[in-house]
Amino acid sequence: MTTPLDHIRNFSIVAHIDHGKSTLADRLIQLTGGLQEREMKEQVLDSMDIERERGITIKAQTVHLTYVADNGETYQLNLIDTPGHVDFAYEVNRSLAACEGSLLVVDASQGVEAQTLANVYQAIENNHEIVPVLNKIDLPAAEPERIKAQIEEVIGIDASEAVPISAKTGLGIKDVLEAIVHRLPPPKGDIDGPLKAMLVDSWYDTYLGVVVLVRIIDGVLKKGQSVRMMGTNARYDVERIGIFTPKMIDTTELGPGEIGFITASIKEVADTRVGDTITDEKRPTAKALEGFRPAQPVVFCGLFPVDAADFEDLRAAMGKLRLNDASFSFEMETSAALGFGFRCGFLGLLHLEIIQERLEREFNLDLIATAPSVVYQIVMNDGSEIDLHNPADMPDVVKIAEIREPWIRATILTPDEYLGSILKLCQDRRGIQVDLSYIGSRAMVQYDLPLNEVVFDFYDRLKSVSKGYASFDYAITDYREGDLVKMSVLVNAEPVDALSMLVHRSQADRRGRAMCEKLKELIPQHLFKIPIQAAIGAKVIARETISALRKDVTAKCYGGDATRKRKLLDKQKEGKKRMRQFGRVEIPQEAFIAALKMDD
Known part of the structure; x- marks a missing residue:
């Protein structure tokens, strides 16, 4: 039996790194009885070892919760916990597309940070209703009133009814659930229409093959149904259908507004394009969903095995990682000094580090990474353009008319006392200042910077000159000619x-x-x-x-x-x-x- 639409709430949690998203998700799972006490552990949704060690979320995770509100009604809550790092912004984007509302978690002592802004604007672009939540109010340094004013001033959303909580101690979690039920909108959908479902994510499971996370827009998805992917035109029979509580629980069907998983003996994750529309084979929907733009790799580097004999193992390992991470791309290359290896594309340096660490850890490989480089556009004298991924492949200088490099718009938030050294750092990196404004005692600087200068160690330098207090977010803007x-x-x-x-x-x-x-x-x-x-x-x-x-x-x-x-x-x-x-x-x-x- 499908849940009526007005009793479903789909929401995600957005926040800056370390403001307590995953801890809040733990408390919500605990309070609604998604897992029994003995099954609970810290950061339940961060299932990878690296996520737990580094204390960061890399993959967005989904949970189906059942909540009985104070008015006696039973609600179905679908929560998607999203990453906070700029490198995983595409994960955030597709999670938000599957929801109608967001909880904006802000640290009551730190306030609004650069990544908070970036993620909130993504939620606003997806027409989300936003409920501000002030976390860590049990800290001596917490200043809830000041942070509320800051949220209103910087983001421009009403924070007078922000929910004060402490995700660590469990204080105020009930109020968050009530706010979700009463302040977030229910999904819209037509139960009698033809099946239309969005493919939100897919990953490879050794036992089940490819598991596909879907959000039903219209119609009903049933076990045994014959479905078609509108993007790839592939046909499958649904074998298993269910929800995550975070454990996999089988059900017979999913109705409009619900989020769950299906398996259909799909062999390759590449066959399930994120953002694709799933519809009924016999009674297809007329128009496909918009889908997402594919993640564009920004940073490239070569990965080579230390021992040349490990090359085939590396190829297999990369193929497996690619199954679970659609934004990671690779192609073969050879180098005189390092032998055979792969040229890999990543979304940023943290992404590069995580992939390298996963290859070394999960597949026992010893790797060498070459210097990270960005993609340059080269205009030749005859007017043709080529993309240059590897500096070693650069054509003869005489044939080149101009070289263009990618530029980014960086937003840096910093306490006032570090402003001087941050401005100097940006100037040294050929930055062009766009804007400088103040939010209370913190400065918000916007700079145009060449990505080439940021890729190396900009983030580390920024953290060291600001003693870790500055936060940084960027978006690629355009390609400009440079004297390279x-x-x-x-x-x-x-x-x-x-x-x-x-x-x-x-x-x-x-x-x-x-x-x-x-x-x-x-x-x-x-x-x-x-x-x-x-x-x-x-x-x-x-x-x-x-x-x-x-x-x-x-x-x-x-x-x-x-x-x-x-x-x-x-x-x-x-x-x-x-x-x-x-x-x-x-x-x-x-x-x-x-x-x-x-x-x-």
Whole structure:
């Protein structure tokens, strides 16, 4: 039996990182009896080890809760817990599309942060009703009245009825449930219309094949029904249908407004495109849903196995990860220094770190990542355009008319005392200031910055100059022409392709010097002298030399004629010269990794 529409509430929780989304979700599950006491654990919905260790949410998770309100009515609540990090904004976007309302969680001591703004604006774009919730009011530093004023001033939504809670102690959780029932709108839908369901997410389960998360818009989805994906035109028979409480519970059907899962012996996650419309094979709906725009990778880097024999394992592991993470893309590439590997696309540096860590952990692989780079647009002299993912593939400079690089609009919120050093950091990174305004005692700065400068270590630098208090959010705006050059690194006159990078001409000398100094420390001494050079084209911009290891060939000469010693030394010199011509410099793996982690 499907629940009547006016007794269903679909909502998501949006907030900045660490403001308590997952903890609030725990309390809601506990209070509505979704899990028994013995099954509860901290951050129930963060199921991956990495999520639990780092204390962050990476995948959005769904839960179906049953709540008996104070007025005696029973309501069905569907909650989607979303990530807070900018790298996982696409997860947030598609979760919001499946809901009608959002709980906006704001830390009562920290206030509104950059990511709070970004996620709230996404919710407003999806026409959500928003209920502000002030978390952590049990902290001595909490200032609920000031934060309410701040929410109204910065976001522009009424916060006079914000619900004060402490998700950790469970204070005020009942009020949140009442607010969900009375202040969020029920979904709309037609139970008698043809089936129209949105594919919200899909992932691979070893036992069940592909599990598909759906939100029913119109009609009813039943077990055994024959359905069609309108985007891929594939046909499937529904084998299993159910809800998450967060455990999988089977049901016979899902009605309008409900969120649940189906399995239909689908082999590949690639067959289930997120945002696709699922409809009845025999009685299809006339018009498909809009769907989502696919996630665009922003940062690219090469991943290579330390041991070349692991290449096939790496390919298989990446295929499996791709099953569960639609935004991760990869293609094969080879490198003279590192052998066979893959060029991978990510949504940002945290995404890169998480994927790398999951590959190393879940599949026991040892990996080397090359320097992260962004996608450049190159306009050739004949007017054609190409996208450049890897600096090593850059065409001949003579054929290039212009190189364009991606720029972002960054929003930084910071306490006033760190403003000076943050402005300096942005200026050093070729930033252009767009706006500077104040929210109480905090400054909100907007900068246009080249993504190339942000990808390396901007976030870490920002956190260190602001002692961790600044928050940062960005969106890609456009591509602009820049004076960019390819900097190659030569070791013993041999170019090392894994270390080449595109840099702005003004930064090239500094980057080149830093790279050479770093490599000098990292490459061990050989029996011959090794020059390390950074070059732009044929022009060397920086050089360091690693001196040779010397064997004392004159040790056995006691006194006697100086020419004997001279003769032995000259012979050694000749040998070194010959060695330098034919000798190969072994660059240890650690040197690559350390050189690529270069910070200023």
